Amino acid sequence: IKRYFEEVDSDDADDYVESESEWRQGWEASSSSLTEFTPKSMQSISGLQSTSVSEHKRTIIHIDIDCFYAQVEMILDPALRDKPLGIQQKNIVVTCNYVARGRGISKLSYVNDAVKLCPELVLVSGEDLTKYRKMSYKVTDYFLKFCPLVERLGFDENFIDVTDLVKSRQMTGKVCDVEGHTYSESSDEKVPRIHCLCGCYQRLAIGSQIASELRSGLKDSLGLTCCAGIAHNKLLSKLVAGTHKPNQQTVLFPHQADEMMLSLKNIKQIPGIGSSMSKRLAAMGIVSVQQLRSAQLNCIQQELGAQLAGIILNLSHGRDPTPVVQTGAPQSLSEEDSFKKCNSVEDARNRSRKLIRSLLRRLKEDGRVPHTLRVAIRKFSLPKQWTRENRQCALPESILQNANLDDDTVTEKLLDVAMQLFIKLVDTSKPFHLTLISICFTKLEDHLKKPSIVTYFKRFAKEQGCQEADGSKDLRHKVLDSSV
DNA sequence: TGGGGTTAT
DNA sequence: ATAACCC
Numbered sequence: 001i002k003r004y005f006e007e008v009d010s011d012d013a014d015d016y017v018e019s020e021s022e023w024r025q026g027w028e029a030s031s032s033s034l035t036e037f038t039p040k041s042m043q044s045i046s047g048l049q050s051t052s053v054s055e056h057k058r059t060i061i062h063i064d065i066d067c068f069y070a071q072v073e074m075i076l077d078p079a080l081r082d083k084p085l086g087i088q089q090k091n092i093v094v095t096c097n098y099v100a101r102g103r104g105i106s107k108l109s110y111v112n113d114a115v116k117l118c119p120e121l122v123l124v125s126g127e128d129l130t131k132y133r134k135m136s137y138k139v140t141d142y143f144l145k146f147c148p149l150v151e152r153l154g155f156d157e158n159f160i161d162v163t164d165l166v167k168s169r170q171m172t173g174k175v176c177d178v179e180g181h182t183y184s185e186s187s188d189e190k191v192p193r194i195h196c197l198c199g200c201y202q203r204l205a206i207g208s209q210i211a212s213e214l215r216s217g218l219k220d221s222l223g224l225t226c227c228a229g230i231a232h233n234k235l236l237s238k239l240v241a242g243t244h245k246p247n248q249q250t251v252l253f254p255h256q257a258d259e260m261m262l263s264l265k266n267i268k269q270i271p272g273i274g275s276s277m278s279k280r281l282a283a284m285g286i287v288s289v290q291q292l293r294s295a296q297l298n299c300i301q302q303e304l305g306a307q308l309a310g311i312i313l314n315l316s317h318g319r320d321p322t323p324v325v326q327t328g329a330p331q332s333l334s335e336e337d338s339f340k341k342c343n344s345v346e347d348a349r350n351r352s353r354k355l356i357r358s359l360l361r362r363l364k365e366d367g368r369v370p371h372t373l374r375v376a377i378r379k380f381s382l383p384k385q386w387t388r389e390n391r392q393c394a395l396p397e398s399i400l401q402n403a404n405l406d407d408d409t410v411t412e413k414l415l416d417v418a419m420q421l422f423i424k425l426v427d428t429s430k431p432f433h434l435t436l437i438s439i440c441f442t443k444l445e446d447h448l449k450k451p452s453i454v455t456y457f458k459r460f461a462k463e464q465g466c467q468e469a470d471g472s473k474d475l476r477h478k479v480l481d482s483s484v
Numbered sequence: 485t486g487g488g489g490t491t492a493t
Numbered sequence: 494a495t496a497a498c499c500c
Contacts, residue, residue, distance in 0.1 A: 068500090089486045108485060129487060154489065154500025274498050327490095336487060374494095390494070438487090 055232070056200040056254045059207040060324060061160045061214070062229040062237035065139065066246045068156035070097040072135050073124050075223050084118050086111075087126035090338060094126060098246055129155075138222055140327070143214065152327040159234050160214070161324035166206045178205045179212040180228075180249035183240050183256050201253060204230055208251040215249065235320035236260060238271055257318035261289050270315050277312070280304070292316040329444070333362050333370070336438035341380070343433050345419070348426075352418050355439040356411055363441065364405045370441035371395055373414065375421040378436035388436070391421040 065071065069087040074080045074097060084100035086093040093114045096105050103118040115121055126132070136155040143150045149161035211228040218224055228249035229241025239260055240252040252260060264270060267289055268278040284303060286292050293316050300309040314320065335355040342348055352375075363370065376390035399413045418439060426432050 064500095092485050094486060110485080127487075133488085152489085152500095157500065272498075276497060331490070334488070338486065388495090392494080436486095 055319070055321075057203075058161060058163045058232055059166045059203050060231060060234055060237040061162055061207060061211045062231075062234070062241045063139075063143070063158045063160065063211075063214070063218075063226050064228075064238075064241050065156040065224055065226045067095050067097055067101075068136070068224075069095050069126050069132050070100075071224055072132055073126075076131070080122060080124075083122045084120060086114055086121050086123050088123045089125075089127050093121075093123070096121075135222070135224075139218065139224065142218060142221060146210075146214065149324045149326060151324045157238075159237065159324045162207055162210050165210055166203050169206050169210075170202070175202065176205050176209055178251055179208040180251065181244050183243060183250050183252040183260060200232060204232070204251050204253060208249065211249050211251075231257075233318075233320040234322060234324065235271060235315060236318055239264075261316060261318045264289050267292055267316070272315055272320075273312065281312075289316050329366070329368070331444070332440050332442040333359055333366065333444070334374075334438055334440035335359050336376070336436060338378070338436040340435070341433055342435075342437065343431065345422075345428050348422055348434065348437060349415065349419060351437050352422070352439060353411065353415055355437065356414050356418065359439060359441060360405045360411060360414075363400075366444070367447060368444040369400050369447045371443035371445060372441070373417055373421070374438075374440040374442060375418050375425065376436075376438040376440065377422070377425050377434050379426075380433035380435050388438075389425055390438075390440075391424045392440075392442075393417065393421060 070085050073085060073087065080097075082099060084097070084103050084105070086096040086100055086105060088094070088111060091111045093105065093107070093109050093111055095107050096114075100114075100118065100121060103121070105114045105117055105121065111123065132155055136152075139156075140150055140152055140158055143158055143160055147160055147162055147165055151159040153159065207230040211230050215226055215228055218226060225247040227241050227245060227247065229237040229239065229243075230249065230251040231237040231240055232254055236252050236257055240250045243250045261270075266278070266287060267273050267281060268275065270289070273281075280303065281287070281292065284295070284299070286295055292312070297309065297313070300313065303309075304312065335358055337351055337355060339351075342351060371394060372392050373395050374390050374392035376388050378388050381387075395414075395417065399410065399417075403410050426434070
């Protein structure tokens with residue numbers, strides 16, 4: 001096989017390997033007649049249809065920081081390291097360290113239950129996300145030092161597309177083996193590695209080396225441990241990252257994609273299929289990945305529409321063409337607070353003021369200026385009503401344009417805007433009962449952005465009643481003619 | 485359940 | 494503006 005790849009020099013060859021059985025057939029067939037082992041002959045051997053030649057060409061790493069909030073607290077106070085630690089928000093333990101997990105505490109459990117389970121549990125308040133947010137961006141920035149394609153998912157996960165990094169390492173011609181675990185449900189069954197380290201197998205092996213370097217670098221520079229999953233797309237890299245759990249990494253080769261997907265107990269475990277979609281599919285009698293796969297295409301299409309059906313079905317086969325997209329600066333900055341009861345405008349105003357104060361602090365660091373403000377509330381209603389309502393409006397330029405963000409009058413101006421929105425949400429002439437207020441700044445734009453020359457040309461064009469600024473030449477003549 | 489985020493409709 | 498998705 002090695003000679004084959006050397007002679008044919010085809011990176012595409014292993015893209016034809018669709019499932020493990022097909023791979024085996026190819027393997028067995030090849031050992032009897034090496035010369036006939038070409039992509040074409042492989043196709044005839046197994047009768048497989050490749051979905052896309054380039055489908056296995058990327059190398060994606062998914063990084064998942066181990067119990068992120070707890071790790072941040074343990075770094076800030078190393079004395080917490082060997083104690084059972086929980087992070088508390090209101091009366092919920094939102095996450096905990098591994099010592100606490102060893103005592104049977106699970107994420108998102110009630111404080112009462114957790115303390116009953118483990119009376120020595122140390123609780124730290126995690127309602128203010130500032131430290132976690134800062135560390136989170138340090139992590140993303142760390143990855144960005146090596147590779148531009150980093151996509152954040154929440155505060156503690158990142159996708160990294162290392163395809164180009166892998167390519168340049170391949171140029172050196174060195175062959176490397178896998179670092180860390182290799183995914184296989186039946187763990188004693190080993191992929192005959194060295195024979196397979198060609199094409200995408202070699203690429204993913206290099207990816208696992210890179211992942212290992214990134215992980216140890218992260219530990220050295222920020223003191224954080226994490227899990228990594230390496231695969232040819234985002235879906236699989238994320239799923240496989242969770243297979244060996246704290247502080248380990250796992251690579252998944254394409255022929256194991258089926259096994260990975262089929263190992264999921266429920267379609268809800270597929271990232272991208274949430275509670276709403278699960279319910280719709282469950283209503284059609286579809287609960288398992290296998291059922292989803294064997295469902296009639298047109299049946300699902302009827303129910304979901306062709307586009308969505310295609311995406312969902314693709315996911316069930318471990319296919320995910322979505323690219324890793326650079327996340328960059330956040331699209332919105334928000335803060336929220338939940339409580340048992342808020343039933344007066346005064347109370348609402350005071351709570352909103354706190355939110356706006358801390359948002360202004362963040363805005364100052366961010367450097368950008370928001371152009372819209374949104375207020376959201378949750379009304380107390382019959383349990384199981386998870387409904388939030390929101391109103392938004394454009395922010396008057398005058399408030400933030402070149403204001404001192406520490407100025408309390410700025411806070412009060414914003415608060416006035418927020419309360420106008422609040423009144424649209426709540427009929428304050430009647431009794432009300434709120435359980436959450438959230439304030440969100442969006443449409444964040446660069447502050448120091450001087451209007452570019454283009455802006456002036458466009459404005460001028462408009463004044464002159466020009467059509468599209470198709471020719472800046474023509475425009476320039478106009479400008480000169482008018483002796484500006 | 486909490487305190488965040490994103491994108492699609 | 495809401496609803497879906499993610500952590």
